[in-house]
Amino acid sequence: MSVEKIDIAEVKNELIKGYPSKVARKRDKQIVINKVEDDSVVPEIQANVRTIPGIITQRGCTYAGCKGVVLGPTRDIVNITHGPIGCGFYSWLTRRNQTRPENPNDENFMMYCFSTDMQEEEIVFGGEKKLKKAVQEAYDLFHPKAIGIFSTCPVGLIGDDVHAVAREMKEKLGINVFGFSCEGYKGVSQSAGHHIANNQLFKHVVGLDDTPPKGKYNVNLLGEYNIGGDAFELERIFEKCGINLVATFSGNSNYDKFANSHTADLNAVMCHRSINYVAEMMEKKFGIPWIKVNFIGAESSAKSLRKIAQYFGDKELIDKVEEVIKEELEKVDKVMQDVKSRCSGKTAMLFVGGSRAHHYQDLFREIGMKTLAAGYEFAHRDDYEGRRMLPHIRVDADSRNIEELDVVADEKRFKPRKTDEELAKLAKEGFDFKDYYGMMPEMENDTLVIDDISEHETQKLLEIYKPDIFCAGIKEKYGIQKMGIPCKQLHSYDYGGPYAGFAGAINFYNDIDRMVNSNVWKYVKAPWQASPELMGKFGIE
Amino acid sequence: MNNDNKTKEKEIKATINACKLCSPLGASIVFRGVKNAMPLIHGGQGCSTYIRRYIISHFKEPMDIASSSFTEEATVFGGESNLITGIENVIKQYNPELIGIATSCLSETIGEDISLYVNKYLRNNIGKDNPKIVHVATPSYSGTHIDGFHKSVKAIIETLVKEKINTKSKKINILPGFLSPADLRYIKEVLEDFDLSFTMLPDYSETLDAPIWDEYKKIPEGGTSIDQIETMNNSVATIEFGKTISNEFSGAFFLEEKFGIKRFNLGFPIGIKETDQFFNILEKLSGLSTPNKHKLVRGRLIDSYVDGHKYLFGKKAVVYGEEDLVIGITNFLFEIGIIPIIVASGGNSGKLKDFIQNNGAYISNNEINILNGVDFSEIEEIAFNLKPDLIIGNSKGYKIARKLNIPHIRVGFPIHDRIGGQRILHVGYNGTQNLFDSITNALIEYKQENSPVGYSYI
Numbered sequence: 001m002s003v004e005k006i007d008i009a010e011v012k013n014e015l016i017k018g019y020p021s022k023v024a025r026k027r028d029k030q031i032v033i034n035k036v037e038d039d040s041v042v043p044e045i046q047a048n049v050r051t052i053p054g055i056i057t058q059r060g061c062t063y064a065g066c067k068g069v070v071l072g073p074t075r076d077i078v079n080i081t082h083g084p085i086g087c088g089f090y091s092w093l094t095r096r097n098q099t100r101p102e103n104p105n106d107e108n109f110m111m112y113c114f115s116t117d118m119q120e121e122e123i124v125f126g127g128e129k130k131l132k133k134a135v136q137e138a139y140d141l142f143h144p145k146a147i148g149i150f151s152t153c154p155v156g157l158i159g160d161d162v163h164a165v166a167r168e169m170k171e172k173l174g175i176n177v178f179g180f181s182c183e184g185y186k187g188v189s190q191s192a193g194h195h196i197a198n199n200q201l202f203k204h205v206v207g208l209d210d211t212p213p214k215g216k217y218n219v220n221l222l223g224e225y226n227i228g229g230d231a232f233e234l235e236r237i238f239e240k241c242g243i244n245l246v247a248t249f250s251g252n253s254n255y256d257k258f259a260n261s262h263t264a265d266l267n268a269v270m271c272h273r274s275i276n277y278v279a280e281m282m283e284k285k286f287g288i289p290w291i292k293v294n295f296i297g298a299e300s301s302a303k304s305l306r307k308i309a310q311y312f313g314d315k316e317l318i319d320k321v322e323e324v325i326k327e328e329l330e331k332v333d334k335v336m337q338d339v340k341s342r343c344s345g346k347t348a349m350l351f352v353g354g355s356r357a358h359h360y361q362d363l364f365r366e367i368g369m370k371t372l373a374a375g376y377e378f379a380h381r382d383d384y385e386g387r388r389m390l391p392h393i394r395v396d397a398d399s400r401n402i403e404e405l406d407v408v409a410d411e412k413r414f415k416p417r418k419t420d421e422e423l424a425k426l427a428k429e430g431f432d433f434k435d436y437y438g439m440m441p442e443m444e445n446d447t448l449v450i451d452d453i454s455e456h457e458t459q460k461l462l463e464i465y466k467p468d469i470f471c472a473g474i475k476e477k478y479g480i481q482k483m484g485i486p487c488k489q490l491h492s493y494d495y496g497g498p499y500a501g502f503a504g505a506i507n508f509y510n511d512i513d514r515m516v517n518s519n520v521w522k523y524v525k526a527p528w529q530a531s532p533e534l535m536g537k538f539g540i541e
Numbered sequence: 542m543n544n545d546n547k548t549k550e551k552e553i554k555a556t557i558n559a560c561k562l563c564s565p566l567g568a569s570i571v572f573r574g575v576k577n578a579m580p581l582i583h584g585g586q587g588c589s590t591y592i593r594r595y596i597i598s599h600f601k602e603p604m605d606i607a608s609s610s611f612t613e614e615a616t617v618f619g620g621e622s623n624l625i626t627g628i629e630n631v632i633k634q635y636n637p638e639l640i641g642i643a644t645s646c647l648s649e650t651i652g653e654d655i656s657l658y659v660n661k662y663l664r665n666n667i668g669k670d671n672p673k674i675v676h677v678a679t680p681s682y683s684g685t686h687i688d689g690f691h692k693s694v695k696a697i698i699e700t701l702v703k704e705k706i707n708t709k710s711k712k713i714n715i716l717p718g719f720l721s722p723a724d725l726r727y728i729k730e731v732l733e734d735f736d737l738s739f740t741m742l743p744d745y746s747e748t749l750d751a752p753i754w755d756e757y758k759k760i761p762e763g764g765t766s767i768d769q770i771e772t773m774n775n776s777v778a779t780i781e782f783g784k785t786i787s788n789e790f791s792g793a794f795f796l797e798e799k800f801g802i803k804r805f806n807l808g809f810p811i812g813i814k815e816t817d818q819f820f821n822i823l824e825k826l827s828g829l830s831t832p833n834k835h836k837l838v839r840g841r842l843i844d845s846y847v848d849g850h851k852y853l854f855g856k857k858a859v860v861y862g863e864e865d866l867v868i869g870i871t872n873f874l875f876e877i878g879i880i881p882i883i884v885a886s887g888g889n890s891g892k893l894k895d896f897i898q899n900n901g902a903y904i905s906n907n908e909i910n911i912l913n914g915v916d917f918s919e920i921e922e923i924a925f926n927l928k929p930d931l932i933i934g935n936s937k938g939y940k941i942a943r944k945l946n947i948p949h950i951r952v953g954f955p956i957h958d959r960i961g962g963q964r965i966l967h968v969g970y971n972g973t974q975n976l977f978d979s980i981t982n983a984l985i986e987y988k989q990e991n992s993p994v995g996y997s998y999i
Contacts, residue, residue, distance in 0.1 A: 020629060051610050052630060054629065055607075057586060058590075061585050063587060064587050085563050086591065088559065089559050090594065118682045137555045153584065401613055455605055475594055475597055477597075478597060482754040482758075
């Protein structure tokens with residue numbers, strides 16, 4: 001069936017009809033047929049609510065979001081998992097963040113997986129003693145600047161106080177030691193873990209080093225995790241434009257840069273979901289304004305660079321940015337046109353992350369591919385509908401579990417970056433701060449938006465639509481490909497990348513071209529399956 | 542390092558780069574090896590997600606594991622309603638014949654009474670076509686993934702195998718342990734060649750290595766059927782691979798104690814000697830002599846031992862992984878003249894040393910370090926001093942191979958930096974031949990690439 005002939009309301013029914021009625025009622029609110037009204041008003045979607053037991057979800061846990069996602073890409077903090085061995089092992093380099101120390105002798109602990117490897121004895125009698133020993137051992141081995149302690153499920157239950165251990169060891173060792181109460185059962189997804197991680201970094205690290213930055217245009221990039229070398233490409237572009245990257249949270253990052261990040265003049269937010277609250281807190285405490293950027297897609301990258309240049313309002317930077325964009329887009333355009341000739345009209349679905357399902361639609365659009373359905377794994381309503389709905393968000397018990405820091409302006413360090421006149425001028429030019437409008441207003445009408453999609457719903461969608469490509473993660477990949485549909489992993493990039501920036505866009509176009517136009521799918525059916533009549537005829541003759 | 546043969550005692554310290562995985566992972570793999578079964582981890586949803594992610598990265602196959610998705614509330618008030626909702630939703634979506642519940646460290650710590658919950662659920666649903674429900678306690682603070690594996694095999698047998706039915710069956714049971722799908726296929730082929738009917742538990746040879754699908758399968762095809770499992774007490778014998786399995790965790794021991802079914806506990810059939818033992822028992826059980834096909838493979842294997850000897854003799858290897866795999870590989874290395882200078886496992890059965898030292902070919906004055914319950918940081922430290930020529934084990938040892946610039950032959954689990962981990966054949970004469978060729982060619986390649994002259998013939 002061609003996509004145009006599919007009755008979307010019928011599809012929605014099909015997705016939920018296999019569930020028990022209680023589950024169906026809940027899923028009904030999380031599966032939405034997109035309709036963009038005037039002024040980009042979109043329908044309400046339920047998000048950031050618990051996954052129902054027994055429904056096979058893409059989501060991970062709070063610990064995964066805290067240790068794996070946010071702190072994982074930082075190279076010189078020793079991360080110790082306090083708990084039994086599984087959690088530490090499973091988060092050992094599995095996010096495929098890359099890092100590039102500035103000097104060969106700089107510290108890099110990313111290939112290490114520290115765990116207290118709790119045994120039954122510690123579950124019964126408490127694990128603080130072992131944890132202290134582990135911190136001491138890590139210190140003796142590496143003398144790092146900082147050590148982070150990550151709590152797993154049993155830690156909260158048996159009442160180990162990781163923060164007390166952290167304080168004690170901080171005093172004893174004279175280095176920064178901090179703990180994270182990121183037990184897996186807290187919150188509804190890894191999103192809670194991002195929040196816990198960022199809160200602690202904000203409390204314990206940000207603002208410790210007041211050295212003024214060396215650059216003229218100083219920005220932080222927030223919510224960039226250097227999957228497949230994305231950060232390296234963005235660093236290249238920024239450097240070419242003359243923009244100084246003070247800190248990235250947390251792709252290719254290090255401790256010192258976090259400590260110094262409050263000296264930047266602008267926070268540019270990539271993944272709104274995992275870090276918008278840090279941007280908010282940095283604005284309140286230090287006076288740094290923030291804008292939403294997107295470096296996935298060539299056009300979006302250009303737009304984001306222009307926005308940064310406009311913020312600084314300096315002709316030298318504006319001209320340089322235009323020069324870089326022109327030079328880069330020339331290279332991109334050649335590949336884009338070529339790939340588009342083979343991919344145009346094909347269809348995609350994206351179910352991943354808290355921003356990727358949105359951002360990657362731009363790349364598909366650039367090669368003429370249409371997004372039929374998309375959704376996030378762990379995002380909240382504002383990531384779907386835009387920040388304008390924030391006043392209407394309902395704070396449930398699971399969200400209240402996650403600490404909201406009470407932040408006030410820093411007496412010494414708070415410094416407004418723009419005067420009132422400058423702000424008025426920017427406003428007149430149509431410049432928006434905190435400008436995240438969400439995924440849905442940018443999607444076409446009658447596309448499907450599905451929050452926290454299940455395995456069951458994924459398979460139904462594949463059967464009904466047979467899209468040309470499906471984007472998800474490693475857990476979904478092989479089931480999708482068994483059905484003859486290529487799956488692009490947007491967590492690990494299938495070990496390819498980078499996909500961010502201009503060079504990244506070229507990589508992405510080529511990878512998608514290779515996947516949707518691969519010969520392998522032609523051989524799925526053997527000749528005797530493809531035309532049984534013919535074989536039968538030969539058999540008789 | 543002195544020249545004594547040593548086992549390392551574990552002191553209280555951090556684990557740096559673990560050489561073991563956690564117990565519910567082993568359970569999930571076993572449940573995936575039962576026909577139409579669905580694993581469910583009773584705990585936080587992260588356990589299912591992490592374990593799925595890890596199993597998938599090795600097998601490159603779909604792997605569904607349901608979760609009871611604990612919340613903070615459930616940790617306080619108990620997870621009964623989460624578990625029951627989980628079971629109901631799994632039944633409605635997947636209609637499995639068996640649900641395998643593995644309890645995580647979270648639900649074990651709060652002391653969930655699973656049999657109470659399950660019995661209540663079954664009482665409330667009398668008359669419905671309920672799936673079998675098997676529970677196994679797999680707290681990750683106790684043992685490793687291998688303990689979870691064996692405990693689950695035993696739990697399935699304990700739950701499903703009831704009274705003895707008196708039929709004159711000539712069937713045998715085979716409990717292969719944690720082998721690759723290729724290994725399981727090979728063992729089945731050997732048993733068929735001996736004309737034996739058998740029940741293999743678990744059998745994920747198809748569920749975790751499936752062809753492309755014509756249509757969507759809610760649960761991948763293949764696996765040991767419930768009927769087969771229920772009649773395991775009808776068999777004449779149980780063959781169980783894995784010397785380090787304790788009686789407490791052994792399904793074969795249970796069947797012997799409860800139903801008087803003879804238990805043959807063998808090492809992993811890797812190398813000539815251990816494979817000969819396996820075939821010897823098959824000859825006895827089947828009353829047939831080894832089929833010519835296998836005799837020929839054995840003959841070729843020995844022939845190749847002779848051909849390859851000059852490349853291997855006196856080479857020093859690091860071997861690590863699960864204890865029984867490591868014992869199997871080490872036995873084989875003794876046969877071909879490679880000295881296993883480090884024999885290491887994150888497992889800690891306490892039996893590794895005995896089995897290595899009791900091997901007939903073991904030479905007591907060799908510098909052989911037998912390390913129980915270790916992590917990769919310790920393996921690495923010792924390896925650095927001993928200058929090995931190659932390392933043999935899963936992907937996690939790559940860092941050591943890279944630092945030492947020596948060949949790394951990948952065996953076991955997890956293998957995520959190469960394709961085809963599920964297709965590596967380790968066992969039997971065929972598997973040994975495969976390992977032999979891989980090891981020899983890796984050493985030849987290394988020599989060739991590092992040789993300035995005479996590199997066409999090596």
